[in-house]
Amino acid sequence: MPIFLKPGREKSLLRRHPWIFSGAIQRVDDEPASGGTVDVLSSKGDFLARAAYSPTSQIRARVWTFDEEPVDADFFRRKIHSAIRARETWNLTRDTDAIRLIYAESDGLPGLIVDRYGDVLVLQSLTTGSEFWKQTIADILLEETGLSTIYERSDADVRELEGLSPVTGILRGTITNHQLRFTITEHGLKFTVNLAEGHKTGFYLDQRMNRLRVRELAQDRDVLDCFCYTGGFTVNALAGGAKSVLSVDSSADALGLVSGNVASNGLPAERHARREGDVFQLLRKFRDEGRAFDMIILDPPKFAPTSAQVEKAARAYKDINLLAFKLLRAGGILVTFSCSGGVDAGLFQRIVAASALDAGVEAQIVEHLAQAADHPVALHFPEGAYLKGLVCVKR
Numbered sequence: 001m002p003i004f005l006k007p008g009r010e011k012s013l014l015r016r017h018p019w020i021f022s023g024a025i026q027r028v029d030d031e032p033a034s035g036g037t038v039d040v041l042s043s044k045g046d047f048l049a050r051a052a053y054s055p056t057s058q059i060r061a062r063v064w065t066f067d068e069e070p071v072d073a074d075f076f077r078r079k080i081h082s083a084i085r086a087r088e089t090w091n092l093t094r095d096t097d098a099i100r101l102i103y104a105e106s107d108g109l110p111g112l113i114v115d116r117y118g119d120v121l122v123l124q125s126l127t128t129g130s131e132f133w134k135q136t137i138a139d140i141l142l143e144e145t146g147l148s149t150i151y152e153r154s155d156a157d158v159r160e161l162e163g164l165s166p167v168t169g170i171l172r173g174t175i176t177n178h179q180l181r182f183t184i185t186e187h188g189l190k191f192t193v194n195l196a197e198g199h200k201t202g203f204y205l206d207q208r209m210n211r212l213r214v215r216e217l218a219q220d221r222d223v224l225d226c227f228c229y230t231g232g233f234t235v236n237a238l239a240g241g242a243k244s245v246l247s248v249d250s251s252a253d254a255l256g257l258v259s260g261n262v263a264s265n266g267l268p269a270e271r272h273a274r275r276e277g278d279v280f281q282l283l284r285k286f287r288d289e290g291r292a293f294d295m296i297i298l299d300p301p302k303f304a305p306t307s308a309q310v311e312k313a314a315r316a317y318k319d320i321n322l323l324a325f326k327l328l329r330a331g332g333i334l335v336t337f338s339c340s341g342g343v344d345a346g347l348f349q350r351i352v353a354a355s356a357l358d359a360g361v362e363a364q365i366v367e368h369l370a371q372a373a374d375h376p377v378a379l380h381f382p383e384g385a386y387l388k389g390l391v392c393v394k395r
Contacts, residue, residue: 064110
């Protein structure tokens with residue numbers, strides 16, 4: 001069942017970008033099933049790709065393959081096998097028992113996220129294509145990993161754009177309440193993860209190496225960890241010998257897990273404090289009180305999921321970074337992140353630079369940070385590089 005593109009709209013596909021927007025389509029023959037496979041043809045009828053069709057999303061089709069090959073169970077078996085084996089060659093499990101096995105478009109499987117927490121797989125199906133093939137994919141995942149349990153966390157907001165309702169629960173096997181609150185190990189530290197209710201699939205696996213970097217930089221510093229969630233950066237800062245760490249988050253439940261993670265790692269509770277509240281308001285309060293820190297970590301939620309929210313997000317990023325620069329002592333370190341897909345690395349750097357300018361401070365970028373290696377970025381899909389981080393030093 002084919003879809004035909006408008007003249008000249010095949011250029012992105014020839015560059016192997018996997019998204020086809022509704023405005024690029026000239027006509028669709030028949031009525032493809034939601035998530036069903038369609039051939040993508042140029043206006044002249046030349047074959048370009050095979051893709052999953054979405055009748056409601058602005059991204060009307062997502063490419064499975066640029067070759068004229070069947071999209072069937074064997075196709076998904078090859079893709080899944082390749083993604084899992086790649087992680088094995090990178091030797092990621094020497095540092096942790098929680099890794100991302102499949103990262104959507106970057107692994108040639110648009111809309112599919114699969115993370116492994118010990119002996120449990122957590123699956124997110126975010127598009128009609130991954131939803132259409134979900135049961136087949138689940139069977140193959142168990143074959144390839146030798147595991148028996150898959151928990152589904154298909155509850156991200158982006159499913160709404162695909163006309164899909166949220167789905168959570170056991171997809172394969174059985175799981176106890178004890179398994180849903182799982183303890184992972186990362187670089188020698190332990191973290192409690194709630195697979196059923198935690199952010200994303202339970203933990204921010206993408207920040208693995210950045211947490212370690214904070215540990216390396218934190219010694220003898222007074223640290224402020226903003227948007228701390230369950231304390232990944234807090235625990236690493238304390239493990240790195242921080243003089244003190246103040247963890248700030250709007251969620252009392254998350255802050256409870258922070259304290260639990262500090263305790264379970266045998267870290268000094270007397271060096272740790274926590275504060276519940278709106279980070280923007282608390283940063284202003286700290287400024288007005290004349291407080292100061294040697295290291296500030298800003299890891300906010302996604303302010304701009306799409307380019308439509310960029311202007312509002314830019315103001316929010318500028319606000320928190322400006323306040324952070326004011327709260328830093330001379331020689332202090334700002335570790336600041338954006339996970340917003342609508343804000344690229346260049347724009348984020350310009351926002352942070354403008355924040356320093358308005359704060360009246362001089363600062364240098366000493367490092368650029370990104371997502372961990374189990375979140376690879378396909379060369380033809382730069383959108384996969386969503387996590388941007390800067391390590392700045394206030395002069």
